[in-house]
Amino acid sequence: MNALEIRGLTRSFPGFTLGPLDxxxxxxxxxGLVGQNGAGKSTTIRLILNSLRRDGGSIRVLGLDNQDAAFTQLKNDIGVVLDTANFPETLTLKHIAALMRGSYTRWDEARFNELVQRFGLPENKKFRDFSRGMQQKLAIACALSHQARLLILDEATAGLDPLVRDEILDLFREFVADEEHSILISSHISSDLEKICDYIACLHQGKLLFTAEKDALLEDLALWQGSAEQLEELADEAIVAVQQQPYGVTALVKRAEMPAGAQLEKPRLDDVFLFVVKQQGKGACGK
Amino acid sequence: MKALVMKDLHVLRATLKYYLFLIMVFTLAMRSAGSIFIILYTAMLPYTALAYDERAHFELQATAMPYSWRDLVLSKYILGWLGVIVSLPISIAIALLCQYLGWGPFYIEQQLSALFSGVMLLAVCLPVMFRKGVEVGRVLNILMVLVVCTVAMMMFALLGEIIGNAVLLWLVVAAFAAAVSVASVKLSEKWYKKRIME
Structure with a gap:
């Protein structure tokens, strides 16, 4: 079963339209949902949570239409971390734990305490005195402590140092070790997405530029460097996107269409994202 | 929903000392009549809780949790109703103390009128706060304190003449407050949902 199915989703604001999104x-x-600021990632997540009105399309979460009355209770199965943790400033960790305990039917106090200890979160400090990293860690601890089946993470690792980020990515990997668990994660940090994602969807100005299996995407594509004359000799179908450099050109190419012996480099997700966004090459590398 | 009310009580703990200070000031300044302000002030507790929520954008967190729109708005009403109910005996005790000290007579009607006004203030102001935000709502609240209290006094005088029986009068008033509160919760739910989802 798909944890999430989005069909023809649209939402318009003055000056910005999201979708149609599938x-x-x-x-x-x-x-992994990758895209620039304002690409529509957070809007998509709020639409999935049904905390924003959609203009058209449908969203099914864990098999249920998110406008169904039962969706409120289904949120027990969804762990959410937003780009900023949104708790009133005078609350302490104990108060937030009490709020979560009283809100989620399957709240796991032992798991929460374990994560709080692991993250080194202070018990009696007020939320306003937490650093941004601490606030995000607390939000992640909450999301992982009510036996959710789906995690929705909006820039969840932003503001965390690389060591902690790595530790949290491990937690996410552990989470999906259970085949009934899934994660939707949006991030600017494409290295994080590259480490943990099975699929990548790229949003740009509200439109889906591509969605692909990550490993296949990075294996099928390659970076090629050469002169403008050498580029002319390549088959059109091999070229996905081109960037002019001071001493030649760099191109994102389809490995299978390139001549034998061509010097190719494996791209990073960042490279693919930058090339595709700059080229606006919708459909060029996706399915 | 109990967890949401408890959350608000934790949030408000820091501001409760200011409420106690205001109670003392009003009691000393206005003697017996000042005790009714305790009830009217506690009716404003949900506005402060809502202001903390707004500052933290708690609505983004709350709408990701297993709460309906009704739960989210009703928790604020319950906080307000709890506030006025708990403050009623305190207000009566202070008024009785004032009477004992010779600072003025005690009339239970005064306290019951304040209770009714507190409930009505919540019913009138909370929908506006959920629709337009706390800042706009607070301005309205200042105006509504005068309007609601004046209308309440006129209503009691008029109904008192028509009904005659004091017990029956208070039952009619309670039924009216309950009906307005139910309508107010429904309106708040509709307006809050509209505000957040747009």
Missing amino acids: LNLPGGCIL
Whole structure:
């Protein structure tokens, strides 16, 4: 079963239109949502949570339409971390734990305490005195402590140092070890997405530029460098996107269409994202 | 929903000392009549809780949790109703103390009128706060304190003449407050949902 199915989703604001958007998140997988600021990632997440009105399309979360009355209770199965943790400033960790305990039917106090200890979060400090990293860690601890089946993470690792980020990515990997668990994660930090995602969806100015299986995407594509004359000799179907450099050109190419012996480099997700966004090459490398 | 009310009580703990200070000031300044302000002030507790929520954008967190729109708005009403109910005996005790000290007579009607006004203030102001935000709502609240209290006094005088029986009068008033509160919760739910989802 797909953990998430989005079909023809649209939402318009003055000066910005999201969609139409089609996305699938298969059960047991991690889907990374990558895109610039204002691309529509947070809007998509709020639409999934039904905390924003949609203009058209449909969203099914864990098999249920998110406008169904039962969706409120289904939120027990969804762990959410937003780009900023949104708790009133005078609350302490104990108060937030009490709020969560009283809100989620399957709140796991032992798991929460374990994560709080692991993250080194202070018990009696007020939330306003937490650093941004601490606030995010607390939000992640909450999301992982009510036996959710789906995690929705909006820039969850932003503001965390690389060591902690790595530790948290391990927690996310552990989470999807259970095939009934899935994660939708949006992030600017494409190295994080590259480490943990099974699928990548790229949003740009509200439109889905591509969605692809990450490993296949990075294996099928390659970076090629050469002169403008050498580029002319390449087959058109091999070239996905081109960037002019001071001493030649760099191109994102389809490995299978390149001549034998061509010097190719494996791209990073960042490279693919930058090339595709700059080229606006919708459909060039996706399915 | 109990967890949401408890959350608000934790949030408000820091401001409760200011409430105690205001109670003392009003009691000393206005003697017996000042005790009714305790009830009217506690009716404003949900506005402060809502202001903390707004500052933290708690609505983004809350709408990701297993709460309906009704739960989210009703928790604020319950906080306000709890406030006025708990403050009623305190207000009566202070008024009785004032009477004992010779600072003025005690009339239970005064306290019951304040209770009714507190409930009505919540019913009138909370929908506006959920629709327009706390800042706009607070301005309205200042105006509504005068309007609601004046209308309440006129209503009691008029109904007192028509009904005659004091017990029956208070039952009619309680039924009216309950009906207005139910309508107010429904309106708050509709307006809050509209504000957040747009």
